[in-house]
Structure formats: structure tokens, C-alpha cells
Amino acid sequence: MFRRFDPDSDISTSTSVKASVQRGIKSSLMDSHPDIEEEELDYLLPKKLPLIQYKVGPHLMLYCRPPSELSAVRDNEPVMFQSRDGPILPSLRFVHQYPTLKFNKVTVDQGAIPFILGGANIMCPGLTNPGGEMPPDNEDGTPALEKGDGVVIYAEGKEHALAVGVMTMSSSDIRSKNKGTGIEVSHFMGDGLFQTVDIS
Amino acid sequence: MATIERVEVLYCGSCGCPPEYCEYSPDFETHCVPWLQNNEPEVYKNLMKRLKKGDAEDEADDKPEKPTEPWTMEERLTKFYEKYQPDKVDSVPSLLEKYAGKEDKLFVALTKKYGPEPEDPYYASDDSDLEGDMEEMNLGDKKKRRGAAAKKENKADTRVIITKTKRNKKKAVTNVVGMETVPGIKLKDVSKALSKRFAGSSSVKDLPNGKKEIIVQGDHMDDVAALIVDKFNVPGNCVFLDIDGDFVPFSD
Numbered sequence: 001m002f003r004r005f006d007p008d009s010d011i012s013t014s015t016s017v018k019a020s021v022q023r024g025i026k027s028s029l030m031d032s033h034p035d036i037e038e039e040e041l042d043y044l045l046p047k048k049l050p051l052i053q054y055k056v057g058p059h060l061m062l063y064c065r066p067p068s069e070l071s072a073v074r075d076n077e078p079v080m081f082q083s084r085d086g087p088i089l090p091s092l093r094f095v096h097q098y099p100t101l102k103f104n105k106v107t108v109d110q111g112a113i114p115f116i117l118g119g120a121n122i123m124c125p126g127l128t129n130p131g132g133e134m135p136p137d138n139e140d141g142t143p144a145l146e147k148g149d150g151v152v153i154y155a156e157g158k159e160h161a162l163a164v165g166v167m168t169m170s171s172s173d174i175r176s177k178n179k180g181t182g183i184e185v186s187h188f189m190g191d192g193l194f195q196t197v198d199i200s
Numbered sequence: 201m202a203t204i205e206r207v208e209v210l211y212c213g214s215c216g217c218p219p220e221y222c223e224y225s226p227d228f229e230t231h232c233v234p235w236l237q238n239n240e241p242e243v244y245k246n247l248m249k250r251l252k253k254g255d256a257e258d259e260a261d262d263k264p265e266k267p268t269e270p271w272t273m274e275e276r277l278t279k280f281y282e283k284y285q286p287d288k289v290d291s292v293p294s295l296l297e298k299y300a301g302k303e304d305k306l307f308v309a310l311t312k313k314y315g316p317e318p319e320d321p322y323y324a325s326d327d328s329d330l331e332g333d334m335e336e337m338n339l340g341d342k343k344k345r346r347g348a349a350a351k352k353e354n355k356a357d358t359r360v361i362i363t364k365t366k367r368n369k370k371k372a373v374t375n376v377v378g379m380e381t382v383p384g385i386k387l388k389d390v391s392k393a394l395s396k397r398f399a400g401s402s403s404v405k406d407l408p409n410g411k412k413e414i415i416v417q418g419d420h421m422d423d424v425a426a427l428i429v430d431k432f433n434v435p436g437n438c439v440f441l442d443i444d445g446d447f448v449p450f451s452d
Contacts (some may be wrong), residue, residue: 040204043203043204046206070206072206072208085256093209096207096209096218097206097207097209098204098205098207099207100204100205103205113221113224116226117217117221117224124362158220158221160209160218160219160220160221161216162221189217189221190215190216190217194216195216
């Protein structure tokens with residue numbers, strides 16, 4: 001999605017996000033990532049400093065936070081993005097900065113790393129092989145991660161996340177089928193968005 | 201209100217990734233390593249330690265005992281007969297005497313008669329080493345391909361030939377052959393650009409030999425060459441003009 005992203009040419013309009021929209025972002029983040037506390041989000045995305053929304057192409061929204069004491073960069077720092085009606089996903093730099101924030105998380109085995117860094121989607125075996133990891137299914141049998149959920153992707157033996165993506169199968173399907181694309185990678189380390197530290 | 205500690209993450213000055221991912225960068229040895237050494241010696245030490253450990257484990261995995269020398273002629277022949285004709289093993293020394301100096305012929309004849317030779321573990325292990333190298337090379341390719349900016353590079357076999365053919369006495373068409381050898385270019389786009397530039401028809405056609413040619417109506421050999429060089433960044437010495445049967449490079 002961001003492989004060829006270039007903030008100078010690909011971004012069209014910027015608007016301050018309305019308070020209601022920002023509330024919507026917060027609540028949808030909390031819905032999809034149940035381990036994130038409301039207070040944490042309130043702190044990271046304060047009401048006083050509304051996010052700034054950039055349009056990237058026709059269907060992609062990039063949310064940036066304005067410069068403040070919270071952020072280390074001088075200009076608007078990309079923190080979230082959303083494609084069409086998909087899940088709101090955090091940017092990798094944002095994930096790196098707040099390692100205590102508990103997004104949905106999966107781990108891939110080491111063999112997958114070079115491919116992901118090239119922008120490949122995540123195939124099921126990368127998640128089910130030894131070294132790969134997904135949250136265990138809920139007690140009532142429903143999968144921990146549904147199709148369409150946003151996840152942050154970590155790698156075996158590495159500290160930092162290397163990609164974020166959207167599940168194209170539920171986690172139980174991934175375990176049982178174990179074939180094909182399991183996660184569609186939207187943003188990975190080294191892509192255009194990752195190289196964009198701030199947008200002026 | 202809860203506050204969350206913001207962590208300053210160290211990113212490699214060369215590849216932009218956290219150093220733990222530097223090893224996957226195409227310029228790991230040439231750029232990341234020097235940068236880390238100069239700026240973050242502590243991190244570099246840890247990283248190297250981890251990498252070495254990984255390597256050592258890898259090597260420990262795939263080292264079955266290897267024979268230090270290849271088979272001698274006698275061993276080779278013995279193994280051969282053991283595989284196909286065990287009762288003839290005794291005659292090996294006499295056979296060798298008979299074929300002294302012409303062992304190659306002997307083995308050719310034998311493989312013709314019985315089948316392929318048993319493999320010498322010495323060479324076999326060599327092969328696997330080779331494969332290992334190949335794998336590394338392939339991996340290298342993969343590494344180089346990552347990232348948005350990485351594009352395929354094979355300039356060596358880029359060769360664009362521009363010719364002119366007569367049509368209807370007074371008219372001419374310009375044919376461009378070999379545009380598909382230019383990496384990262386779509387023939388349709390080239391054709392479009394040409395038709396725009398010369399305000400005439402331009403089309404892509406498959407040649408019987410599997411190549412593709414672009415046909416531009418009109419006599420535009422030099423202009424086509426100039427446009428290809430300027431707009432599509434094809435090196436001038438890869439573009440050839442067919443002038444009375446001679447292929448002349450457009451520019452050096």
C-alpha cells in the first residue's frame with residue numbers, strides 16, 4: 001500500500017479531524033485491539049490536539065499527530081492510517097515508540113523476514129511454523145483474530161515490529177488450512193511510509 | 201491520567217531499520233556495518249555476537265564428516281563393481297593395469313554398460329557446498345530486491361535496434377526492435393509516447409521470433425532514438441540505428 005509512497009507527491013488534502021471522528025478512531029482502535037487501555041489512547045491522542053487527516057489517493061487516509069511535547073519530530077508525524085473501511089492501523093514508527101502499547105500481535109518465523117521486508121504478504125506457514133506465533137483462540141472456540149482484523153507483525157527473536165497488516169483469514173483458519181496468504185501486509189519496514197518521518 | 205513512556209528507537213543511519221534488521225539490508229556489509237561501528241559501537245558488538253552465534257549454530261548443523269581426499273582410481277573402480285558386479289571386484293587391479301593411462305575410457309565404457317557411477321562423497325560434499333553458495337547468492341538477490349527503490353538491473357543485454365522500411369514508394373515506417381530488453385519499461389507506454397510525439401499511429405507487434413517490435417508510421421529514426429534515450433533513460437550506446445545495413449550506435 002505504501003511501497004511507492006512519497007509524501008510530496010501522493011498526499012492531496014489535509015484537514016483537522018473533527019472531535020467526533022477522533023472519538024470514532026479511538027473507539028474502533030479499542031474495539032479491535034482489546035488490550036489497549038482507554039487512558040493510554042487518551043494520553044497519546046489528546047482531544048486538545050486533533051489529529052490531522054491526509055488523503056492518499058482516493059481510498060487511503062493517513063492520520064498524523066501535530067507537533068507537541070508528545071512527539072519527537074518537528075512536523076506532523078504519521079501515526080495511523082486506514083484504507084477504505086478497513087481497520088485503523090498504527091504506523092510502524094509509532095509502534096516502535098510505544099512498545100508498552102498492546103496492539104494485536106503475531107510473530108513470524110525467521111525465514112519470512114527478508115520477504116516481509118520486501119513487502120510480501122504473510123503466508124500461513126510463517127505463522128504456524130516453530131518460531132511463528134499467534135494468540136491462542138478464545139475459550140469459547142471463536143478465533144482470537146478474525147478476518148479483517150488489523151495486526152502488528154513481529155519477528156522471531158527480534159524486538160521490534162517489522163510490519164502491520166490485515167488478516168485475510170481468521171487465526172483458526174490459518175491453523176487449520178495452513179496454505180496461502182494469511183495476512184495482507186499494508187505497511188512494512190522500509191516502505192514509503194516508514195521512510196516518512198514527518199509531513200510538513 | 202495515565203502516561204506512557206515514549207521510547208527513542210535507534211534506527212540505522214544507512215538502511216533506516218532498527219539495527220537488529222540491518223543484516224537483511226542489501227548494503228549490510230558496505231554501509232550498515234561501518235555506520236554502526238562509527239556511531240553505535242556498543243550495539244554493533246552485540247549484533248555481531250548474535251550473528252556469529254547464529255552462524256556457528258548453522259555450521260554445526262550441516263557438517264557431516266567429509267572425506268579429505270577424492271577416491272583413487274582403484275577405490276573408484278572397486279566402488280563401481282561393488283555397485284553393479286560384486287563378483288568382479290577381485291579383477292580390479294588387473295583391469296587397472298590393462299587400462300593404465302586410459303582410465304577415462306574405461307569409465308566411459310563402464311557407465312555405458314552398467315549405468316552411472318556411484319558418487320564420490322568427496323565430490324558430493326563439494327557439490328553441496330556449491331549449492332550452499334548458490335543459495336547464498338539467491339538470498340543475495342532476494343535481499344537486493346527488497347525495498348521500494350530496488351529495481352532490476354541488467355543493462356548488459358539491453359539492445360534496441362531501429363530500422364526503417366519503405367511503404368508505398370513515398371512513405372516509410374520506423375520499426376523499433378528490442379525495447380522489451382530495457383528493464384522496467386512497458387512497450388505500450390513507449391508506443392503511446394511515440395504516437396504522441398510524432399502525431400501518428402504507433403503499435404506494438406509480436407515478431408515471429410518471440411521478440412516484440414514497435415511500428416511507428418513515418419521516417420523518424422533519429423527522433424525515435426533521441427526520444428528513447430531522453431525519455432526512457434536507455435543508454436545511447438544501446439540504441440542502434442540501421443543505416444544502409446550497418447548498425448550504428450546512436451551515441452556513445
